[in-house]
Structures are given as structure tokens and as C-alpha cells.
Amino acid sequence: MNKGGGMKKMKYVLVTGGVVSGLGKGVTASSIGVLLKACGLRVTSIKIDPYLNTDAGTMSPFEHGEVYVLDDGGEVDLDLGNYERFLDIKLTRDNNITTGKIYQAVIDKERRGDYLGKTVQVVPHITDAIQEWIERVAMIPVDEQPGPADVCVIELGGTIGDIESMPFTEALGQFSYRVGAGNFCLIHVSLVPVLSAVGEQKSKPTQHSVRGLRSLGLTPNILACRSTLALEENVKQKLSQFCHVPAENIITLYDVPNIWHLPSLLRDQKAHGAILGALNLLGVAREPNLKEWTSRAESCDMLLEPVRIAIVGKYTGLSDSYLSLLKALLHASVSLRKKLVVDWVPASDIEDETAKENPDAYKAAWKLLQGADGVLVPGGFGDRGVEGKILAAKYARENRIPFLGICLGMQIAVIEFARSILGLQDANSTEFDPDTTSPCVIFMPEGSKTHFGGTMRLGSRRTYFQVMDCKSAKLYGNRGFVDERHRHRYEVNPDMVSTLEDAGLSFAGKDETGQRMEIVELPNHPYYIGTQFHPEFKSRPGKPSALFLGLIAAACGQLDSLLHAHKIPNGMAKKVSLYQNGNATKFAKIPADGIYSNCNGVHA
Numbered sequence: 001m002n003k004g005g006g007m008k009k010m011k012y013v014l015v016t017g018g019v020v021s022g023l024g025k026g027v028t029a030s031s032i033g034v035l036l037k038a039c040g041l042r043v044t045s046i047k048i049d050p051y052l053n054t055d056a057g058t059m060s061p062f063e064h065g066e067v068y069v070l071d072d073g074g075e076v077d078l079d080l081g082n083y084e085r086f087l088d089i090k091l092t093r094d095n096n097i098t099t100g101k102i103y104q105a106v107i108d109k110e111r112r113g114d115y116l117g118k119t120v121q122v123v124p125h126i127t128d129a130i131q132e133w134i135e136r137v138a139m140i141p142v143d144e145q146p147g148p149a150d151v152c153v154i155e156l157g158g159t160i161g162d163i164e165s166m167p168f169t170e171a172l173g174q175f176s177y178r179v180g181a182g183n184f185c186l187i188h189v190s191l192v193p194v195l196s197a198v199g200e201q202k203s204k205p206t207q208h209s210v211r212g213l214r215s216l217g218l219t220p221n222i223l224a225c226r227s228t229l230a231l232e233e234n235v236k237q238k239l240s241q242f243c244h245v246p247a248e249n250i251i252t253l254y255d256v257p258n259i260w261h262l263p264s265l266l267r268d269q270k271a272h273g274a275i276l277g278a279l280n281l282l283g284v285a286r287e288p289n290l291k292e293w294t295s296r297a298e299s300c301d302m303l304l305e306p307v308r309i310a311i312v313g314k315y316t317g318l319s320d321s322y323l324s325l326l327k328a329l330l331h332a333s334v335s336l337r338k339k340l341v342v343d344w345v346p347a348s349d350i351e352d353e354t355a356k357e358n359p360d361a362y363k364a365a366w367k368l369l370q371g372a373d374g375v376l377v378p379g380g381f382g383d384r385g386v387e388g389k390i391l392a393a394k395y396a397r398e399n400r401i402p403f404l405g406i407c408l409g410m411q412i413a414v415i416e417f418a419r420s421i422l423g424l425q426d427a428n429s430t431e432f433d434p435d436t437t438s439p440c441v442i443f444m445p446e447g448s449k450t451h452f453g454g455t456m457r458l459g460s461r462r463t464y465f466q467v468m469d470c471k472s473a474k475l476y477g478n479r480g481f482v483d484e485r486h487r488h489r490y491e492v493n494p495d496m497v498s499t500l501e502d503a504g505l506s507f508a509g510k511d512e513t514g515q516r517m518e519i520v521e522l523p524n525h526p527y528y529i530g531t532q533f534h535p536e537f538k539s540r541p542g543k544p545s546a547l548f549l550g551l552i553a554a555a556c557g558q559l560d561s562l563l564h565a566h567k568i569p570n571g572m573a574k575k576v577s578l579y580q581n582g583n584a585t586k587f588a589k590i591p592a593d594g595i596y597s598n599c600n601g602v603h604a
């Protein structure tokens with residue numbers, strides 16, 4: 001709709017949550033974005049996290065899920081990953097607002113004397129700062145097109161009524177009034193529980209939470225109710241009456257087999273009509289086209305042939321700790337028509353010590369590892385489980401099992417190689433053993449070497465391929481370089497590179513100085529690749545990340561046909577082997593958007 005920027009009014013969709021946390025508000029908000037995008041609108045998003053941390057960088061993935069990394073190096077809430085993946089956009093660090101960031105901005109301003117002697121208060125100074133932040137960030141283009149988006153989806157984290165979110169709800173109430181009716185649409189995501197004893201859908205919790213919302217000056221246009229089944233008509237009527245929301249604006253988010261069904265679930269209940277109506281966009285938007293989403297969601301449900309990937313990590317208790325990784329594996333598996341089965345292997349359980357202390361856990365962990373078609377060692381910090389990760393890399397190398405090591409996963413693969421092949425028994429990273437006589441991984445900050453704070457190498461950096469005839473270069477479509485996201489302090493010791501290379505390890509990708517090792521490969525292995533960067537953050541449904549695609553293909557014995565497809569120069573691969581079915585190999589064309597669709601009736 002918006003072609004060149006100019007003066008136009010930004011439209012805002014605010015998504016709040018009520019009753020309980022964990023309703024899938026983020027995925028709902030992302031799906032609303034997808035639906036609006038399918039109507040031809042350009043969409044951006046802002047996530048508000050009412051915690052005091054200025055960013056997610058210092059938060060434990062075990063407590064809060066993964067730290068998602070953006071191109072600009074922002075360490076943000078994992079919901080921004082959902083937005084980037086669903087909307088295929090690139091957000092900035094400022095698209096994640098936290099209480100900490102707002103207070104810091106206001107306090108900095110106060111210290112500069114910008115408030116001219118006034119008493120600085122939550123209302124109006126914090127609330128004004130929130131509104132200014134939203135208006136500023138909403139205008140940043142995120143889809144590589146000129147000019148700002150048409151709609152900004154704002155997700156308010158937490159649950160309505162939380163003490164922490166009060167300044168935000170107050171600010172958003174003022175904001176809705178300021179931008180005016182026709183420019184603001186509030187969607188409240190709530191829960192309609194069913195009590196098993198009576199089997200009745202209960203509307204009261206939603207009624208209460210809408211009352212709370214109203215008391216804070218926010219009026220919902222749409223209710224999106226999580227419930228196992230579709231809402232019964234009388235329940236809708238009751239909600240409509242008590243919450244003052246028209247029945248046709250009450251949507252049920254009933255359980256679906258996978259989250260890619262959500263955009264079409266919303267469309268089927270005409271959510272787009274309600275949103276576009278509230279935003280005065282009915283005349284501008286077109287009927288939503290969700291063909292790709294629907295067919296991908298459906299084909300995902302129909303996958304039968306499993307591919308088993310063992311993730312050998314530290315935070316195997318909470319899958320959100322590795323959310324992007326899981327999504328990247330899923331994107332790759334779905335595009336190769338395989339059902340992804342992830343086996344979580346707690347790294348410390350495969351260590352020798354566990355064999356003595358907890359033999360059952362040890363056996364179970366090794367059984368999982370040995371049953372896997374592919375092994376993935378993700379990134380991580382701290383030394384717990386490092387020896388287990390090294391053992392997993394050794395197992396994959398020696399048994400020719402497809403292996404992908406990411407960040408720490410690459411570092412431990414190099415350590416393992418140095419120990420086993422170069423015979424450097426105490427090879428290690430100085431992160432884990434500062435006194436090692438064979439430091440193959442060392443502290444290599446981009447800035448100061450003496451100052452630890454703020455020394456993380458963060459965000460998008462370029463990797464140049466050193467060898468073209470290698471799996472990673474081919475998988476990336478024979479391009480000369482790739483841009484991927486980073487989050488680390490340590491790197492392969494440049495002084496040891498030639499020794500490692502002489503022994504058969506190939507550093508296929510390096511940074512522009514040639515000093516930082518970005519991709520490592522074992523040429524004589526079916527698939528053994530490590531990356532200093534995190535390719536998982538740029539994987540998208542329909543556009544799987546190259547090295548994840550390679551891992552899954554190798555794990556299914558299809559790497560050769562995939563690489564063959566990628567032989568055509570400049571990433572112009574026209575055909576990719578989707579799956580081997582009996583004796584017939586089926587091919588599907590990759591359309592411009594990279595979605596391997598059902599050219600051969602694969603979804604039929």
C-alpha cells in the first residue's frame with residue numbers, strides 16, 4: 001500500500017494478554033501480522049517487556065528462553081524471533097522495549113537537565129517516553145522496502161493488571177486516545193477454560209480481565225480466546241454482552257496441530273475484517289492470500305518419515321532455551337518432507353563421571369545419541385557439559401554421523417580435533433581452562449582485551465568463503481560471502497590454524513581479516529560442519545537456513561542430491577531433490593520466495 005513513505009498515518013494493533021501467562025500471545029500477535037501482510041499491508045512490530053533488564057542479554061535461557069540476536073547486535077526477547085520468522089522482516093534492538101530501557105532514557109535525560117527543573121515522574125515523563133519510543137520505532141522500515149510500514153503490531157508482555165506493566169498500560173491508554181479511533185485496534189488474548197467435571201466453557205475469567213483492561217483506560221476491539229474447542233455460541237453472546245465486544249469480533253484460538261495454522265484460523269473467523277474495520281483500512285487491503293501458510297501447515301501435519309536429531313546441550317530441560325534452533329531444524333525438515341524428531345541429550349550425562357554417579361542417565365543419554373541420524377551441538381556459555389559436548393563431537397566424527405556445531409559447538413569440535421588428531425591432550429578453550437598449554441580457542445574481543453564488559457562480538461558480520469569446493473559454500477549457493485549473526489567472545493586461535501589445517505581440518509569461512517575462523521569443515525566426513533556464527537537466527541519457514549538444510553539432508557542420506565541442486569552458480573538452484581520415494585526422486589521448483597511447494601502434488 002505505502003510505496004514511497006511520505007506523510008501517512010501509522011496504524012497500530014495492540015495485543016494484550018489476560019487471565020494467565022503462556023497463552024501464546026507472541027505467536028498470536030505474529031499470526032495477526034501474517035494475516036495483515038497477506039492482505040497486502042506492510043507490517044512491523046514492537047515487543048514490550050515490562051522487566052527492568054535493559055535487554056535480554058543478561059537473562060538465563062533456562063529461566064526466560066533463548067536470547068534472540070538481531071542483525072544490529074540487539075540481544076532481545078525470543079518473541080522478536082517469532083516476528084522475524086513469521087513476517088520475514090529484520091527488526092532492530094529498539095523494537096524491543098523494556099522498562100529498563102525506558103527508565104534509562106528518562107534518567108539520562110534528567111541528568112542532562114533536559115527536564116528544565118521539573119519533577120520527573122512516571123506520569124507524564126515515563127508514559128510520554130513510552131509513547132515517543134513507539135512512534136519513533138514504528139517508522140523504521142524492516143522489510144527492505146523504502147518508507148515505514150502500514151501497520152505496527154505492538155505486543156505488551158505479561159498479563160493485564162501486573163504491577164510491572166502499569167506505566168505501559170497507562171501510556172498505551174493515552175496513546176490509543178492520541179492516535180485516535182480508526183488508527184488503533186486492541187486485541188485482548190484471553191483464556192476460556194473448560195472445567196472437566198461439568199464440561200462447560202467458562203467466560204468469567206475473560207470478563208474479569210476485560211474489566212481490568214477497561215479500568216486502565218483500554219477498550220478491546222477484539223477478543224481472542226484460547227480454548228481447546230471453538231467457543232459455543234452462547235458463550236460468545238455472554239462475552240459480547242459483558243465485555244461490550246460484538247460477537248463477530250470474538251475469535252476462538254482453539255488448539256491446532258502446529259502454529260503455522262494460526263493465520264488461517266484467524267482468517268477463517270474473519271479476524272482480518274474486524275482488524276481492518278477498526279483501522280479504517282477495509283477499502284485499502286485485499287482479501288488475504290494465505291496459500292503458502294496453509295499448505296505448509298498442512299504438509300507439516302502429514303509428514304511421516306522421521307529424521308532424528310540429537311541436540312547435545314546444557315539447557316535441555318526447557319525447549320524455549322533453544323527455540324530458534326528448533327525452528328531452524330523444523331524449517332529444514334519440512335522442506336525436505338521429513339518429520340523432525342528431536343532427542344534432547346543433556347551434555348553432562350554422556351560424560352564418564354555420570355557413568356559412575358548415575359549409570360542409568362548415562363546409558364539413556366548414550367542410547368539417544370547413538371540412535372540419532374544427526375548430531376547438533378548448540379552454542380553455550382560456562383563449562384558445565386563441555387566435556388560431554390566434546391565426546392558428542394568425537395562420536396559424530398568417528399562414526400561419520402552428520403554433525404553441526406554452532407558457536408560453542410564449533411569451538412568444541414576444534415578442541416576435540418586437536419585432542420584426538422593432533423594428540424594435544426589438554427587442548428581447550430581459555431574460557432574453560434585459562435592455563436591450557438594448547439589454547440585452541442581464545443578470548444578475541446573486537447574491542448578492548450582487558451575490559452570484559454561489552455566485549456561480546458554481537459550481530460551481523462560477514463564471512464568470506466576460502467574454499468569454494470566445500471559443502472558449506474555449495475549449500476550457501478556458491479556465494480562469495482554470507483552475513484550471519486554472532487554472539488560470542490572466544491574464537492579459534494589463529495596461531496593454531498595452520499597446524500589444524502595440515503591435519504585435515506578445513507577453515508572454509510573466515511572474516512575479512514582472515515583472523516577470525518567462521519566456518520570449519522571436515523572434508524572427508526559425510527557432513528561435519530561448525531560455525532562461529534548462529535545461522536538459526538535467520539532461518540525462515542520456507543527459507544530454511546543453508547547449513548541446517550545440509551544437516552537434515554545428510555541425516556536422511558540426501559545431501560548429494562541437494563548439493564547437486566545447488567551446483568548452479570549464484571544460488572540460482574532451480575531444482576532440489578525433495579524426497580526419495582521408492583525408486584523415483586521427485587523434484588520441486590523453488591519459487592522466488594524459496595518455498596518448496598507442492599509442484600508435484602506433494603501436499604495433495
Ligand code: GLN
Pocket residue numbers: 378379380381382406407408409431487488489490491
Ligand atoms: N562461550 C563461547 C564464547 O563466548 C560460545 C558462545 C556461544 O556459543 N554463543 O565464545
